Amino acid sequence: MSWVIARRAVIALVTLLLATVVVFAAVHALPGGPTTALSADSTDPAALAATMHVYGFDKPLPVQYGRWLGQVLSGQLGTSPITDIPVSTQLEQRLPITLELAVLSLLFAIAIGVPAGVAAAVRPGRVIDWVASAVALGGLSLPHFWFGILAILIFAVHLHVLPSGGFVPLANGLGGNLEHMAMPAIVLGTGLAAVIMRQTRAAMIEALGADYVRTARAKGMREWQVIWVHALRNSLMIVVTVVGLQLGGLIAGIVTVEEVFNIPGIGQLTLESVYQRDYPTLQGAVLLTAAGYIIVNLLTDVCYTLINPRLRVTATRGTT
Amino acid sequence: MSDNDPVLRIEDLLVRFNTRRGPLLAVSGVSLALEANEVVGLVGESGSGKTLTGLSVLGLEPPGATVGGHVWFRGEDLRAASHRRLGEVRGASIAMIFQEPMTALNPSLTVGTQVSEVVRRHQGLSRQAARARVLDLFDLVRLPGGARHLRSYPHQLSGGMRQRVMIAMAIACGPAVLIADEPTTALDPTIQAQIIGLLRDLRATLGMAVLLITHNLAVVRGLADRVLVMYAGHLLEEAPTDDLYAAPGHPYTAGLLGAVPRPDSDRDTRRLTPIPGQVPLLRGEPEHCVFSPRCPYAESRCLTAQPPLRPVGPARSHLAACVLDRIPDPAGAAL
Numbered sequence: 001m002s003w004v005i006a007r008r009a010v011i012a013l014v015t016l017l018l019a020t021v022v023v024f025a026a027v028h029a030l031p032g033g034p035t036t037a038l039s040a041d042s043t044d045p046a047a048l049a050a051t052m053h054v055y056g057f058d059k060p061l062p063v064q065y066g067r068w069l070g071q072v073l074s075g076q077l078g079t080s081p082i083t084d085i086p087v088s089t090q091l092e093q094r095l096p097i098t099l100e101l102a103v104l105s106l107l108f109a110i111a112i113g114v115p116a117g118v119a120a121a122v123r124p125g126r127v128i129d130w131v132a133s134a135v136a137l138g139g140l141s142l143p144h145f146w147f148g149i150l151a152i153l154i155f156a157v158h159l160h161v162l163p164s165g166g167f168v169p170l171a172n173g174l175g176g177n178l179e180h181m182a183m184p185a186i187v188l189g190t191g192l193a194a195v196i197m198r199q200t201r202a203a204m205i206e207a208l209g210a211d212y213v214r215t216a217r218a219k220g221m222r223e224w225q226v227i228w229v230h231a232l233r234n235s236l237m238i239v240v241t242v243v244g245l246q247l248g249g250l251i252a253g254i255v256t257v258e259e260v261f262n263i264p265g266i267g268q269l270t271l272e273s274v275y276q277r278d279y280p281t282l283q284g285a286v287l288l289t290a291a292g293y294i295i296v297n298l299l300t301d302v303c304y305t306l307i308n309p310r311l312r313v314t315a316t317r318g319t320t
Numbered sequence: 321m322s323d324n325d326p327v328l329r330i331e332d333l334l335v336r337f338n339t340r341r342g343p344l345l346a347v348s349g350v351s352l353a354l355e356a357n358e359v360v361g362l363v364g365e366s367g368s369g370k371t372l373t374g375l376s377v378l379g380l381e382p383p384g385a386t387v388g389g390h391v392w393f394r395g396e397d398l399r400a401a402s403h404r405r406l407g408e409v410r411g412a413s414i415a416m417i418f419q420e421p422m423t424a425l426n427p428s429l430t431v432g433t434q435v436s437e438v439v440r441r442h443q444g445l446s447r448q449a450a451r452a453r454v455l456d457l458f459d460l461v462r463l464p465g466g467a468r469h470l471r472s473y474p475h476q477l478s479g480g481m482r483q484r485v486m487i488a489m490a491i492a493c494g495p496a497v498l499i500a501d502e503p504t505t506a507l508d509p510t511i512q513a514q515i516i517g518l519l520r521d522l523r524a525t526l527g528m529a530v531l532l533i534t535h536n537l538a539v540v541r542g543l544a545d546r547v548l549v550m551y552a553g554h555l556l557e558e559a560p561t562d563d564l565y566a567a568p569g570h571p572y573t574a575g576l577l578g579a580v581p582r583p584d585s586d587r588d589t590r591r592l593t594p595i596p597g598q599v600p601l602l603r604g605e606p607e608h609c610v611f612s613p614r615c616p617y618a619e620s621r622c623l624t625a626q627p628p629l630r631p632v633g634p635a636r637s638h639l640a641a642c643v644l645d646r647i648p649d650p651a652g653a654a655l
Contacts, residue, residue, distance in 0.1 A: 210423065211418060211420065211423040211424045212423065212424060212425055212426040212427070214380060214418070214424070215418060215424045215425065215426070215486075215489075216426065217380055217410065218378060218380055218410055218411060218415070218416040218418075219410065219411035219415075219437070219438045219441070219489060220406075220407045220408065220409070220410035220411035220412055220438070220441055220442060221407075221411075221437065221441060222407060222441070223403070223407075225437075225441075229429075230426050230429070233426070233428045233429065234426070234427065234428050237428075307428070308428065
């Protein structure tokens with residue numbers, strides 16, 4: 001099994017290297033440049049040229065890429081020409097916030113999606129199935145920005161039960177932190193919950209019709225054991241794969257949700273640096289996002305191997 | 321309960337499916353009894369309703385099936401029993417093994433877990449006690465490697481080993497009745513012989529009644545005390561095994577025997593004689609003998625109603641659902 005994981009890890013590293021090229025090229029393909037942003041503060045062409053030189057923006061692109069890659073490999077991501085703060089410092093401050101948001105919305109999605117999918121699969125075609133499927137279709141169709149604003153209008157403006165946005169660090173108390181994170185996490189996680197529900201439902205319907213479920217019933221296992229142990233265990237493989245694939249969508253949604261709820265995470269940092277043509281920060285933020293995506297995929301593969309014993313390379317095959 | 325009372329009695333079992341093309345009669349009025357420690361073979365082609373009969377005993381018929389009749393087990397009608405009660409009976413008093421041990425075992429649980437959960441469910445054993453019991457059971461079913469396979473997954477075992485695990489699960493609680501649905505069909509011939517030998521030994525040591533469901537007449541001959549022949553949802557013949565093979569009382573049985581390769585046959589023709597046609601799907605109770613469309617001896621009185629089972633031959637225990645008293649030439653019955 002470790003061999004499988006090692007191979008996946010090597011593939012992930014190569015992917016990451018390719019990602020640096022794409023990130024760099026995409027960032028530099030943006031119209032405008034640091035000049036556009038910096039010229040707001042300084043109109044002196046000579047001073048501007050000097051700044052450009054300090055940050056190396058006057059060099060040919062391949063040279064700039066080589067320099068950046070060197071920085072990345074040494075763990076340095078450069079310094080923002082706008083704020084003068086090292087990119088790595090900015091990322092360190094904002095990554096935990098985004099991670100918390102991602103984990104909370106993932107937990108929400110699993111906590112809603114898996115039980116709903118199981119409930120729908122146990123009684124296919126019945127009321128609970130129709131309700132769960134309809135809600136899932138709705139959850140899947142809601143755009144994050146619209147759902148976010150709607151949630152703010154209802155829960156913050158009208159009902160006054162949750163704050164409309166902002167962020168309270170965990171260090172300042174779990175209650176305040178969760179209060180601010182609840183709405184964004186739910187808004188972000190709803191689409192994923194819908195996908196998980198539908199996949200769980202499909203996988204469970206298949207599993208519940210399988211021979212081994214009939215065997216479990218023939219053994220006299222209680223119905224909850226049949227459903228939650230025998231059938232769900234085999235459905236989880238599909239669910240884990242889907243969650244892994246969908247986390248990319250979650251990352252994209254993070255940018256929108258952080259903006260709507262004014263959460264100072266990686267998503268907001270990315271948007272800010274796009275507006276300001278803050279190349280080093282933008283490159284750092286996007287590279288981190290790409291790395292996150294690749295790591296998630298790696299973890300998905302590992303989980304898949306752990307859940308599905310048939311993928312484990314063990315040699316105890318015997319003969320009668 | 322006296323010694324003569326059957327341990328399991330199926331009475332007038334009826335299984336019907338309501339399909340889009342109308343009702344489908346899968347099992348029609350099957351009655352059979354299993355004495356303690358007796359092996360009864362239930363024989364028939366695919367689609368004859370034999371598997372459904374076995375599943376209906378434990379209430380395991382597929383969704384959409386309408387089941388009528390009674391299944392008497394120790395004075396209790398299992399068809400009228402609650403889900404909770406069925407859960408107590410299944411795996412403990414009446415156990416079942418299936419045809420394809422690869423799909424019948426859960427691919428993502430170790431075989432040790434799958435066997436131990438039966439004894440933990442029914443006997444309330446602790447994890448350690450259950451583990452010890454599983455090792456005993458692995459010995460009992462002669463699983464090669466024994467303890468080594470506690471943590472094996474089904475895909476890591478061979479077909480024969482998987483079926484041994486299935487059998488271990490089934491006998492774990494010392495059931496009074498074992499329903500074996502095509503236990504050897506998915507296995508290689510040499511492994512088949514081993515599994516048949518194992519079932520024969522276990523039946524002797526554990527003293528359980530076995531309902532052996534199979535299309536394989538050789539398997540039945542090697543194991544069963546009595547044979548019941550099923551066709552299109554109907555029982556066509558019932559007889560002690562030796563009587564049935566010596567003188568089949570129903571043309572269908574005679575046809576089946578003609579389709580079995582017999583290495584001991586002293587006839588010079590080694591050709592198999594197939595029964596022409598195929599098992600019909602019944603939309604409702606037939607107004608003629610169900611086998612008449614394929615029967616070489618069908619006559620006008622066969623076309624009025626399905627004949628009931630009646631004694632044929634010298635023994636009272638030999639019954640056949642045929643109007644003929646004697647089949648003209650049993651050996652070459654189906655032409």
